[in-house]
Amino acid sequence: xxxxxxxxxxxxxxxxxxxxxxxxxxxxxxxxxxxxxxxxxxxxxxxxxxxxxxxxxxxxxxxxxxxxxxxxxxxxxxxxxxxxxxxxxxxxxxxxxxxxxxxxxxxxxxxxxxxxxxxxxxxxxxxxxxxxxxxxxxxxxxxxxxxxxxxxxxxxxxxxxxxxxxxxxxxxxxxxxxxxxxxxxxxxxxxxxxxxxxxxxxxxxxxxxxxxxxxxxxxxxxxxxxxxxxxxxxxxxxxxxxxxxxxxxxxxxxxxxxxxxxxxxxxxxxxxxxxxxxxxxxxxxxxxxxxxxxxxxxxxxxxxxxxxxxxxxxxxxxxxxxxxxxxxxxxxxxxxxxxxxxxxxxxxxxxxxxxxxxxxxxxxxxxxxxxxxxxxxxxxxxxxxxxxxxxxxxxxxxxxxxxxxxxxxxxxxxxxxxxxxxxxxxxxxxxxxxxxxxxxxxxxxxxxxxxxxxxxxxxxxxxxxxxxxxxxxxxxxxxxxxxxxxxxxxxxxxxxxxxxxxxxxxxxxxxxxxxxxxxxxxxxxxxxxxxxxxxxxxxxxxxxxxxxxxxxxxxxxxxxxxxxxxxxxxxxxxxxxxxxxxxxxxxxxxxxxxxxxxxxxxxxxxxxxxxxx
Amino acid sequence: xxxxxxxxxxxxxxxxxxxxxxxxxxxxxxxxxxxxxxxxxxxxxxxxxxxxxxxxxxxxxxxxxxxxxxxxxxxxxxxxxxxxxxxxxxxxxxxxxxxxxxxxxxxxxxxxxxxxxxxxxxxxxxxxxxxxxxxxxxxxxxxxxxxxxxxxxxxxxxxxxxxxxxxxxxxxxxxxxxxxxxxxxxxxxxxxxxxxxxxxxxxxxxxxxxxxxxxxxxxxxxxxxxxxxxxxxxxxxxxxxxxxxxxxxxxxxxxxxxxxxxxxxxxxxxxxxxxxxxxxxxxxxxxxxxxxxxxxxxxxxxxxxxxxxxxxxxxxxxxxxxxxxxxxxxxxxxxxxxxxxxxxxxxx
Numbered sequence: 033x034x035x036x037x038x039x040x041x042x043x044x045x046x047x048x049x050x051x052x053x054x055x056x057x058x059x060x061x062x063x064x065x066x067x068x069x070x071x072x073x074x075x076x077x078x079x080x081x082x083x084x085x086x087x088x089x090x091x092x093x094x095x096x097x098x099x100x101x102x103x104x105x106x107x108x109x110x111x112x113x114x115x116x117x118x119x120x121x122x123x124x125x126x127x128x129x130x131x132x133x134x135x136x137x138x139x140x141x142x143x144x145x146x147x148x149x150x151x152x153x154x155x156x157x158x159x160x161x162x163x164x165x166x167x168x169x170x171x172x173x174x175x176x177x178x179x180x181x182x183x184x185x186x187x188x189x190x191x192x193x194x195x196x197x198x199x200x201x202x203x204x205x206x207x208x209x210x211x212x213x214x215x216x217x218x219x220x221x222x223x224x225x226x227x228x229x230x231x232x233x234x235x236x237x238x239x240x241x242x243x244x245x246x247x248x249x250x251x252x253x254x255x256x257x258x259x260x261x262x263x264x265x266x267x268x269x270x271x272x273x274x275x276x277x278x279x280x281x282x283x284x285x286x287x288x289x290x291x292x293x294x295x296x297x298x299x300x301x302x303x304x305x306x307x308x309x310x311x312x313x314x315x316x317x318x319x320x321x322x323x324x325x326x327x328x329x330x331x332x333x334x335x336x337x338x339x340x341x342x343x344x345x346x347x348x349x350x351x352x353x354x355x356x357x358x359x360x361x362x363x364x365x366x367x368x369x370x371x372x373x374x375x376x377x378x379x380x381x382x383x384x385x386x387x388x389x390x391x392x393x394x395x396x397x398x399x400x401x402x403x404x405x406x407x408x409x410x411x412x413x414x415x416x417x418x419x420x421x422x423x424x425x426x427x428x429x430x431x432x433x434x435x436x437x438x439x440x441x442x443x444x445x446x447x448x449x450x451x452x453x454x455x456x457x458x459x460x461x462x463x464x465x466x467x468x469x470x471x472x473x474x475x476x477x478x479x480x481x482x483x484x485x486x487x488x489x490x491x492x493x494x495x496x497x498x499x500x501x502x503x504x505x506x507x508x509x510x511x512x513x514x515x516x517x518x519x520x521x522x523x524x525x526x527x528x529x530x531x532x533x534x535x536x537x538x539x540x541x542x543x544x545x546x547x548x549x550x551x552x553x554x555x556x557x558x559x560x561x562x563x564x565x566x567x568x569x570x571x572x573x574x575x576x577x578x579x580x581x582x583x584x585x586x587x588x589x590x591x592x593x594x595x596x597x598x599x600x601x602x603x604x605x606x607x608x609x610x611x612x613x614x615x616x617x618x619x620x621x622x623x624x625x626x627x628x629x630x631x632x633x634x635x636x637x638x639x640x641x642x643x644x645x
Numbered sequence: 646x647x648x649x650x651x652x653x654x655x656x657x658x659x660x661x662x663x664x665x666x667x668x669x670x671x672x673x674x675x676x677x678x679x680x681x682x683x684x685x686x687x688x689x690x691x692x693x694x695x696x697x698x699x700x701x702x703x704x705x706x707x708x709x710x711x712x713x714x715x716x717x718x719x720x721x722x723x724x725x726x727x728x729x730x731x732x733x734x735x736x737x738x739x740x741x742x743x744x745x746x747x748x749x750x751x752x753x754x755x756x757x758x759x760x761x762x763x764x765x766x767x768x769x770x771x772x773x774x775x776x777x778x779x780x781x782x783x784x785x786x787x788x789x790x791x792x793x794x795x796x797x798x799x800x801x802x803x804x805x806x807x808x809x810x811x812x813x814x815x816x817x818x819x820x821x822x823x824x825x826x827x828x829x830x831x832x833x834x835x836x837x838x839x840x841x842x843x844x845x846x847x848x849x850x851x852x853x854x855x856x857x858x859x860x861x862x863x864x865x866x867x868x869x870x871x872x873x874x875x876x877x878x879x880x881x882x883x884x885x886x887x888x889x890x891x892x893x894x895x896x897x898x899x900x901x902x903x904x905x906x907x908x909x910x911x912x913x914x915x916x917x918x919x920x921x922x923x924x925x926x927x928x929x930x931x932x933x934x935x936x937x938x939x940x941x942x943x944x945x946x947x948x949x950x951x952x953x954x955x956x957x958x959x960x961x962x963x964x965x966x967x968x969x970x971x972x973x974x975x976x977x978x979x980x981x982x983x984x985x986x987x988x989x990x991x992x993x
Contacts, residue, residue: 064988067990068990070992258992259992260992260993261991261992262985262989262990262991262992263989263990263991263992264987264988264989264990265988274983274984277983278980278983278984281979281980281983282980286742288738288741288742290734290738307983308967308968308971308972309968309971309972309974309975309976309977309978310977310978310983311968311977313741313742313964313968315737315738315741315964317734317767318734318763318764318766318767319763321731321734322731322733322734322737322763322764322767323734325727325728325731325734325735325738326734326735326737326738326741327738328727328735328738329707329725329734329735329736329737329738329739329740330738330739330741330742331738332725332735332738332739333705333738333739333740333742333743333746334742334743335742335743337738351728351729352728352731355727355728359725444992445984445985445989446984448980448981448984451980468672485743486702486705486723486725486739486743486746487702487703487705487723487743487745487746488702489700489702490702491702492701492702492704492721492722492723493723493724494671494673494717494718494720494723494724494725494726495724495725495726496717496718496724496725496726496727497710497726497727497728498726506673507673507718
């Protein structure tokens, strides 16, 4: 008597509940299970800055959205097909993200007068017209869960905490998911009675959905035709940490990570702290400034110094970055961008620190800037940042953001021999046999200076924040030397472009170019595919290197009638492009703490593109 | 393969290293004002370093910003003139990745206690192994004479024409509060005592704070003269020796410190009291340390020498041990284990 199974190419689920309802956990379980089922997927965790905002309020709503598909996809979905709402606040805060005729599963046990009052509702949204146009599935989630775990020895509060597994079970049934992964995960994570209770709740959810007359059918989203290889599911922060550890191996040099906890970058510190056996060390500093300074000190002593932060922390590190710049030491500065200015929107995503990264230091202080474009790309970009920093003796800023830091995707693991060794500028012999060591004698091609870590016999020398004399590195107030050194430091950064791979373009060499950087990759790529399938001449190029730009960028820009630049800010890359190339690029800004919907970019492209172009 | 610096890690312990003070003098012209107390401190430091038996390349001299922070440029060692107030953070990073380094931080009352007060507290609490030389001249010198966090209340300077309003910092009291394992005080021109203090600081494992009364003859001349001038110092300073009674004063009028309840008091030695009535210095006694750092002229002689010295785990020591332990437990995993380990699946 099984119900019919409908085929679907992709589906988007949004789990929404209280901060304490375990929605992130639930979403992650669905994600990992879908990855195992062979789907391509993308996720968007979206949670409040408060750890536990008052229960039941709109401020405390925590959401987790994921899209999974039998085709390759790039975004967590514009609109949800299924919304799971654990309480009235979650329902009213999320219902606008559900598509017309979408399914909403509501926990009706949480809709008494008190619950409604907490969500600032006078009438129950179950009884007014809030849910018109949706397929509403009312479930007494709390009491059903209670029934499922009854007699297992849990207290009332503990019983209620199992209800996310009941909800997860229902969605597993809806999409024909095998619960084995989650059951194993529960077994590894919990001891009895919690283990038994969570498994019972999960199973009860599956059985309930199968049995009751609420669902007409379940859906099957077949496995995607992913490229053959070994995969893991990974979020950006984890990929970044893994990339750093890998870079340390590839450079055969210890890596030191000095950091101060800040949302959404703290998970990089957490992940790296587990990599001690890989020669990675972590130092939780007393503040953002000490964090970057400790990393510079580590580089001075011969390690790869890395620090990580988010916008407000980058602002605090500015002076130290200038020091790393003038002392020409290796340093990698990770900025997991979040909504600003000031404290801004700590848990929401934004790309608004590009101009600070480019210009936010005193004096002439150019700095290499890289940006990762997807969760797994954080791995590649981390290695690239270390490579540039060690080869050229420069600090490198690596930008990601909250969206790709916490969002996850299946990642086809790289072949080990594709990861190339990283060279450095370490020196053990005096480069000036006739006299004192010359710490600022540059490589004629790259302009990199030698790296003589403290402790190297015979190479004792002094460096610091005062202007240096070329060659000797001695303090120099000579006017001509200062101008020369400012130009040298700028030229050194500029010359990195000579050894960068050319920027690739997806699409035709005429018409409209959509130029992006960082986490907008997925939305732009999907949108460009949509308009290309309609026959519009539209191409996509995405920048990993933001300073210096790839050397073929100008030539690419000038091929197109129109260049449009979508960014999660008020138009920052667009300013740099106009400034650098005198190209009349069009800004497509969005600054709501959320990534672009594909549709938003499709609309912008259509607005600026003519079919005959 | 992952040594920070293969050459540096090979210890030169089996070789005799023998240096003269000159080996620690760089070729740079010293640009402190003539008569500055920094000259003497530099000279004593160079002398001390030449006699420690440490290979010269191991010395890492790290400073912040200020007159005193120019110090590394004048030392023929590895030197890093960093940014204002943050030297302890640079030093901590360097020491953690390269524990063989012999780290010396040079700072002043503005750099170390004002803009760098936070890092001062945290390096002491962590007890990262280094010598921490605090040049205290009770004035901002490099910015040409504003009052500092150790200036006395009412200090008339360019920024406080009617006198400064804020209560001064007692750096040693603060250091004890932060859990310092080594606290000493000395004076720029007391060459022998300063060398002894620096040697003791170097021998100690942990953050060894030496506050040095340093005269700025341009902007705050004779700031400590009431106490340290050789004509009066017998009466006004107390040289501490572990295990010895606290006595001071001239041979004609010897004095001592005894405890009355919980308060110290000055006693005249002679008919009524003798040295056996005096407090005996114990570098490990936390209460005594508190009493000593509170003592100040004119009510008391100013204590000089090692005030507190206790054994405590160093941060860099446990930092390294934790890594070694992880490697011992997990081996040194390969790149493959890093990327392909954990939960993965195959697509054919």
